Amino acid sequence: MSISSPDTCISHNNNNLPNLSNKSNGMRGNKYNCNNSGTPRTRLERLLRERELRKFNKSLNDGETELSNNDSFSPDSFEAFSWFNDEESLETISANRCSTDGCERQDSRTSRERLLVVANRLPVSAVRRGVDSWHLEISVGGLVSALLGVKEFETRWIGWAGVNVPDEIGQRALIKALAEKRCIPVFLDEEIVHQYYNGYCNNILWPLFHYLGLPQEDRLATTRSFQSQFDAYKKANQMFAEVVKEHYVEGDVVWCHDYHLMFLPKCLKERNRKMKVGWFLHTPFPSSEIHRTLPSRSELLRSVLAADLVGFHTYDYARHFVSACTRILGLEGTPEGVEDQGRLTRVAAFPIGIDSDRFIRALELPQVQDHMKELKERFAGRKVMLGVDRLDMIKGIPQKILAFEKFLEENPNWRDKVVLLQIAVPTRTDVPEYQKLTSQVHEIVGRINGRFGTLTAVPIHHLDRSLDFHALCALYAVTDVALVTSLRDGMNLVSYEFVACQASKKGVLILSEFAGAAQSLGAGAILVNPWNVTEVASSIGYALNMPADEREKRHHHNFVHVTTHTSQEWAATFVSELNDTIVEAQLRTRQIPPPLPIEVAVDRYAKSNNRLLILGFNATLTEPVDTLGRKGSQIKEMEPKLRPDLQEPLRKLCDDPKTTIVVLSGSDRSVLDDNFGDYSMWLAAENGMFLRATKGDWMTTMPENLNMEWVDSVKHVFEYFTERTPRSHFELRETSLIWNYKYADVEFGRLQARDLLQHLWTGPISNASLDVVQGSRSIEVRSVGVTKGAAIDRILGEIVHNKGMKEPIDYVLCIGHFLAKDEDIYTFFEPELPSEVPAPVRSHVTPPVRTSVSKLSTSRSLSREDRLKKHRPMPTIERSKSYHVNTDVFQSRVVDRMSLQEGSSVLDLQGDNYFSCSVARKRSNARYLLRSSDDVVKLLTELTNSWIDSMNTDGSTMEGN
Numbered sequence: 001m002s003i004s005s006p007d008t009c010i011s012h013n014n015n016n017l018p019n020l021s022n023k024s025n026g027m028r029g030n031k032y033n034c035n036n037s038g039t040p041r042t043r044l045e046r047l048l049r050e051r052e053l054r055k056f057n058k059s060l061n062d063g064e065t066e067l068s069n070n071d072s073f074s075p076d077s078f079e080a081f082s083w084f085n086d087e088e089s090l091e092t093i094s095a096n097r098c099s100t101d102g103c104e105r106q107d108s109r110t111s112r113e114r115l116l117v118v119a120n121r122l123p124v125s126a127v128r129r130g131v132d133s134w135h136l137e138i139s140v141g142g143l144v145s146a147l148l149g150v151k152e153f154e155t156r157w158i159g160w161a162g163v164n165v166p167d168e169i170g171q172r173a174l175i176k177a178l179a180e181k182r183c184i185p186v187f188l189d190e191e192i193v194h195q196y197y198n199g200y201c202n203n204i205l206w207p208l209f210h211y212l213g214l215p216q217e218d219r220l221a222t223t224r225s226f227q228s229q230f231d232a233y234k235k236a237n238q239m240f241a242e243v244v245k246e247h248y249v250e251g252d253v254v255w256c257h258d259y260h261l262m263f264l265p266k267c268l269k270e271r272n273r274k275m276k277v278g279w280f281l282h283t284p285f286p287s288s289e290i291h292r293t294l295p296s297r298s299e300l301l302r303s304v305l306a307a308d309l310v311g312f313h314t315y316d317y318a319r320h321f322v323s324a325c326t327r328i329l330g331l332e333g334t335p336e337g338v339e340d341q342g343r344l345t346r347v348a349a350f351p352i353g354i355d356s357d358r359f360i361r362a363l364e365l366p367q368v369q370d371h372m373k374e375l376k377e378r379f380a381g382r383k384v385m386l387g388v389d390r391l392d393m394i395k396g397i398p399q400k401i402l403a404f405e406k407f408l409e410e411n412p413n414w415r416d417k418v419v420l421l422q423i424a425v426p427t428r429t430d431v432p433e434y435q436k437l438t439s440q441v442h443e444i445v446g447r448i449n450g451r452f453g454t455l456t457a458v459p460i461h462h463l464d465r466s467l468d469f470h471a472l473c474a475l476y477a478v479t480d481v482a483l484v485t486s487l488r489d490g491m492n493l494v495s496y497e498f499v500a501c502q503a504s505k506k507g508v509l510i511l512s513e514f515a516g517a518a519q520s521l522g523a524g525a526i527l528v529n530p531w532n533v534t535e536v537a538s539s540i541g542y543a544l545n546m547p548a549d550e551r552e553k554r555h556h557h558n559f560v561h562v563t564t565h566t567s568q569e570w571a572a573t574f575v576s577e578l579n580d581t582i583v584e585a586q587l588r589t590r591q592i593p594p595p596l597p598i599e600v601a602v603d604r605y606a607k608s609n610n611r612l613l614i615l616g617f618n619a620t621l622t623e624p625v626d627t628l629g630r631k632g633s634q635i636k637e638m639e640p641k642l643r644p645d646l647q648e649p650l651r652k653l654c655d656d657p658k659t660t661i662v663v664l665s666g667s668d669r670s671v672l673d674d675n676f677g678d679y680s681m682w683l684a685a686e687n688g689m690f691l692r693a694t695k696g697d698w699m700t701t702m703p704e705n706l707n708m709e710w711v712d713s714v715k716h717v718f719e720y721f722t723e724r725t726p727r728s729h730f731e732l733r734e735t736s737l738i739w740n741y742k743y744a745d746v747e748f749g750r751l752q753a754r755d756l757l758q759h760l761w762t763g764p765i766s767n768a769s770l771d772v773v774q775g776s777r778s779i780e781v782r783s784v785g786v787t788k789g790a791a792i793d794r795i796l797g798e799i800v801h802n803k804g805m806k807e808p809i810d811y812v813l814c815i816g817h818f819l820a821k822d823e824d825i826y827t828f829f830e831p832e833l834p835s836e837v838p839a840p841v842r843s844h845v846t847p848p849v850r851t852s853v854s855k856l857s858t859s860r861s862l863s864r865e866d867r868l869k870k871h872r873p874m875p876t877i878e879r880s881k882s883y884h885v886n887t888d889v890f891q892s893r894v895v896d897r898m899s900l901q902e903g904s905s906v907l908d909l910q911g912d913n914y915f916s917c918s919v920a921r922k923r924s925n926a927r928y929l930l931r932s933s934d935d936v937v938k939l940l941t942e943l944t945n946s947w948i949d950s951m952n953t954d955g956s957t958m959e960g961n
């Protein structure tokens with residue numbers, strides 16, 4: 001048995017790779033240089049090399065930074081963030097950009113890569129102090145904290161300053177103030193902010209992505225406002241795109257962030273296809289079952305897919321996203337990402353981190369030490385438990401407080417020995433849900449403090465405010481147990497920050513299993529289900545009583561993770577992978593055949609005398625395939641139908657006496673009869689095993705001793721899988737069986753296909769003389785050697801003889817959506833065979849039956865001329881049960897060069913009169929590509945027109961074919 005897969009291997013040409021050679025960076029070769037030349041060939045080799053380079057550069061930079069920065073570090077101010085305070089302002093940059101002949105150029109003084117970070121929120125919020133005066137404050141939130149730690153790039157941040165600035169004077173002053181911080185504002189008016197930010201982002205996407213569902217109340221009003229909010233969302237995204245466009249310099253990396261900007265990648269790519277665009281989601285991406293409830297589900301997915309690289313915090317989120325694209329959009333999910341028409345959007349997990357050094361060093365600062373002293377005194381004799389969250393329903397604050405209440409209830413001895421400090425930073429205060437949450441939390445805290453408080457102490461200290469960096473670090477450092485009970489959380493950086501500040505205390509982290517951080521800190525933390533109040537309460541007890549050595553071990557594990565997986569690493573890895581995705585895409589593009597030059601093909605057609613058109617059927621002459629096929633009558637769609645708009649051009653071409661048309665398909669005879677019975681052409685069914693001129697009877701080209709003993713066993717297996725895979729079906733043909741799962745659940749279908757293949761490869765029929773051919777959503781089993789390329793010489797022989805051709809064929813157009821296995825038809829007509837003939841597919845023990853198929857094996861090693869001179873007698877004919885097969889006629893049709901004038905060959909393709917075209921399959925050995933059967937319509941219509949024109953010019957008469 002032999003197996004072929006639909007994917008062909010990409011061979012990489014390294015010439016255009018960025019220069020990372022050892023010579024240029026001064027690094028010596030190492031174990032990752034997996035090939036002799038030292039030039040990375042695969043994606044992984046390139047990424048490993050890139051990583052090493054980064055480490056190498058970092059070690060150089062660290063040396064320098066330590067020498068120059070040691071004394072001046074001031075973590076609680078803008079100065080802490082290196083990219084915030086570059087001497088050069090944005091104004092200087094834009095002046096540079098526009099100076100010479102209006103051309104934009106990259107700033108020559110910087111060697112670092114330019115990174116445009118585009119996020120809804122700027123890292124600073126602006127507070128107006130006067131008509132043209134602004135005060136800037138650092139915004140609170142994980143995204144800001146993480147990105148401020150990124151130092152490797154020449155970064156600009158584009159976003160909303162969190163304030164409405166309707167007047168021009170105010171806008172100009174703010175642009176200037178922000179430019180000093182390398183920030184560029186996007187001005188959103190109040191109405192847009194209301195509809196886009198409060199509405200679509202925070203009332204629809206945010207709860208949905210955190211598994212809280214779509215808004216339930218007043219369905220009609222929701223539906224109405226849904227549309228206007230989505231419109232505002234798109235409009236806001238376009239406004240972001242405008243600002244990016246204004247500041248973009250060729251070569252910049254544009255990194256879009258979060259659910260606010262899912263529409264942005266599409267807007268950017270529409271404006272500039274070459275822009276390097278990445279998109280990263282900071283929240284969870286929910287299961288496709290949740291995402292599919294969103295009315296704009298497809299549009300958002302498609303927009304995100306316009307990016308080159310799409311990143312998530314965890315593998316689970318990435319998996320959900322790919323699954324949504326396969327299930328909702330019907331696209332192909334691969335381990336690399338999502339494929340659409342040969343274009344790959346890479347999807348991967350990039351867990352964020354923090355700038356751990358910043359926290360560790362802050363603990364040494366006198367003001368932090370003072371804070372710590374104060375806190376220790378204030379809570380002397382009590383264990384400190386800490387919660388730090390934005391006051392958001394995803395953070396599970398009520399659940400946390402209720403669990404603490406339960407703990408106190410069950411452990412009276414702890415009541416005066418423990419205190420819970422809850423910092424609840426107000427957020428999205430204009431959204432009613434958030435307002436409700438605030439009152440709810442206040443009420444619970446009040447009740448518990450009333451219940452367990454004394455005249456001198458309360459068990460819960462709840463603060464509705466944010467703390468400055470120093471106060472926060474001090475608080476982290478004095479804490480015994482940190483309590484993170486998010487119901488869902490993209491990552492949760494508070495848990496990382498706590499660990500970074502615990503080098504001496506080695507406190508315990510209780511962490512929700514629904515926070516992304518549980519993936520990385522799960523081994524050191526106590527994981528809890530925040531909905532299970534009893535479990536959280538007992539975990540509090542466990543944490544407070546944990547022996548020192550266990551605390552140490554757990555802490556060590558987490559500390560190593562937090563200090564190695566930093567925000568710098570995160571950003572550098574993402575950008576490096578984004579750059580590599582572009583390289584990979586270029587390599588892929590080079591494999592894609594160029595579009596068919598239709599004018600040339602038509603011109604050559606008009607100038608030739610004896611033309612052969614070989615046309616595939618499925619997805620070539622039928623409507624483009626709808627992968628999902630969910631709507632409409634599926635049964636009808638299972639039977640392929642000739643496109644109505646092809647009927648006329650095809651009929652006219654068939655009437656051209658100088659043209660011979662063969663429809664060569666995997667379909668069986670009845671399908672071809674139904675669709676083409678009325679045309680004057682040749683039909684080759686079942687990959688060429690049956691042949692018929694529409695005026696005559698079916699003949700078979702099946703080799704006499706073709707081994708078909710396997711059919712019953714395979715049928716049995718296919719029946720089994722069809723029964724167990726809803727919406728799959730199988731077709732039994734004379735020489736092949738096909739199991740098709742196009743309409744089945746994508747993921748289940750794929751799993752079943754894997755099982756089926758496994759069985760075919762290793763089960764009882766693995767030694768049978770058959771070929772297993774994988775389609776994108778089908779598995780076909782054929783007799784060994786049954787391919788379109790193998791059949792074409794026999795078909796050609798019969799046609800030449802039957803038509804009594806006197807002149808050689810001087811034009812061949814061969815177009816089809818053929819499986820890789822059948823692409824041997826394209827190579828058949830090539831004047832010279834490619835130097836690297838694709839390696840033979842895996843071959844099993846039983847030798848193939850060598851009849852007519854062996855002719856191809858022989859002929860493949862010969863030149864086209866020789867191949868065509870080497871026609872052998874046709875095989876013995878079998879009589880089909882359901883069809884009349886005219887054996888006599890076929891047996892006599894032995895064609896060789898003697899059919900033509902002495903010495904001439906059947907084919908004479910002068911110059912480039914051979915056009916092989918793959919329809920919609922970008923990985924192909926064909927010379928050219930047609931995007932879809934729409935292009936086939938265009939091509940055949942133009943061929944028809946050219947023939948009609950030539951008849952009108954030279955007055956030729958139409959004869960039968």
Ligand SMILES: O=P(O)(O)OC[C@H]1O[C@H](O[C@H]2O[C@H](CO)[C@@H](O)[C@H](O)[C@H]2O)[C@H](O)[C@@H](O)[C@@H]1O
Binds near residue numbers: 352427491
């Ligand atoms: O800007 P806001 O609307 O006030 O919200 C603050 C931020 O909240 C979200 O943060 C998320 O990003 C963190 C870092 O990746 C992650 O640890 C956390 O789990 C997420 O919730 C939001 O995604 C940001 O866009 C907001 O700025």
Ligand SMILES: O=c1ccn([C@@H]2O[C@H](COP(=O)(O)OP(=O)(O)O)[C@@H](O)[C@H]2O)c(=O)[nH]1
Binds near residue numbers: 140146389425491492
């Ligand atoms: O008073 C506060 C409370 C929190 N944070 C910061 O807010 C971020 C919260 O990030 P996280 O990932 O935990 O959740 P998010 O708020 O982004 O959902 C952390 O970096 C905290 O240091 C802060 O600066 N001041």
